[in-house]
Amino acid sequence: xxxxxxxxxxxxxxxxxxxxxxxxxxxxxxxxxxxxxxxxxxxxxxxxxxxxxxxxxxxxxxxxxxxxxxxxxxxxxxxxxxxxxxxxxxxxxxxxxxxxxxxxxxxxxxxxxxxxxxxxxxxxxxxxxxxxxxxxxxxxxxxxxxxxxxxxxxxxxxxxxxxxxxxxxxxxxxxxxxxxxxxxxxxxxxxxxxxxxxxxxxxxxxxxxxxxxxxxxxxxxxxxxxxxxxxxxxxxxxxxxxx
Numbered sequence: 001x002x003x004x005x006x007x008x009x010x011x012x013x014x015x016x017x018x019x020x021x022x023x024x025x026x027x028x029x030x031x032x033x034x035x036x037x038x039x040x041x042x043x044x045x046x047x048x049x050x051x052x053x054x055x056x057x058x059x060x061x062x063x064x065x066x067x068x069x070x071x072x073x074x075x076x077x078x079x080x081x082x083x084x085x086x087x088x089x090x091x092x093x094x095x096x097x098x099x100x101x102x103x104x105x106x107x108x109x110x111x112x113x114x115x116x117x118x119x120x121x122x123x124x125x126x127x128x129x130x131x132x133x134x135x136x137x138x139x140x141x142x143x144x145x146x147x148x149x150x151x152x153x154x155x156x157x158x159x160x161x162x163x164x165x166x167x168x169x170x171x172x173x174x175x176x177x178x179x180x181x182x183x184x185x186x187x188x189x190x191x192x193x194x195x196x197x198x199x200x201x202x203x204x205x206x207x208x209x210x211x212x213x214x215x216x217x218x219x220x221x222x223x224x225x226x227x228x229x230x231x232x233x234x235x236x237x238x239x240x241x242x243x
Contacts, residue, residue: 004233005036007109011043011118011198012222014084017059019048025227025243027062030070037075038234041107042098043198043220044082044118049161051153052146053091064095071097080105082118083133083199087142106190110234113192119199119219122178122186128167129176177202183217184210196220196230203228203240 015023033040047060071077077098081088093100101107105116124130135141145153168176177200187193193215203221207214218238221228227243 003036004235004237005038006231006233007039007041008033008037009041009043009116009196009218009220009230009232010223010228011220012045012082012201012228013042014045014048014223015059015063016048017057019059019223021225022223022227023059023062025223027066029227029229029243030066033070033075039075040070040077041116041196042077042079043116043196044080044120045084045198046079046082046088047085049157050085050087051157052087052150053089055150055154064092067096067098078105078107080116080118083120083136086137087146104186104190106192109232110236112194112236114194114196115186115190115192117186117195117197119178119197122182122197123176123200124179124182125175125177126171128171176200178217178219180208184215187215194218198222205238205240 013022013026015026046063067077077096078101079088079093079098080101080103088100101116103117103121107114107116120129120133145156148156178197183195187195187210193210193213195215195217197217198220200219201222201224202219204219206217206219208217209215218230218240220230221240221242229241229243230238231241232238
């Protein structure tokens, strides 16, 4: 019997010089990935923070080199911006060979049409986050930010991370989770019944009814001391695994 090929989905790795274990796990994954992997999808927050393609700390350089070596094997890596690394730009994508996809991307996974998202836009009950997201994604403000000296951007990013951590610790988990109505609205918009996203750090496979038809939402796990991967193979077997 022929062995199935598979596609991998990951999200919320939050790689940085401070997260050495997660970085090592990711580099090992790319180095040792079997030849029967058809593609890898990274659904945002590959890095804990990204303040511009000109930031070249050691963790970033190691990641870029590993991604270069992987895509040189002609196995595609597709990437969606997350809420931590939405400033990843053309230089990084060119160096790594990754293909940028827009949020709410429709893809075919072995014949099944799926919506891919980072997932933060599903958390509509987190009003404070949604407001901050709106101005953080303003292209004009991003251009101004990227013109600032690197050391100044680093200080600003640190202050923003501290505020984000304070918000997270003071906000109920249910408020920061994906809203079911928002989920169903996106699925109906695309006329699809399968969705994969990250962001909430709550790995699970959710089955529910959408207009009297079966629907499935898969949430990817965050990388906290271990890797979290969704494997979807050509036999239509789907499983969340830890490495």
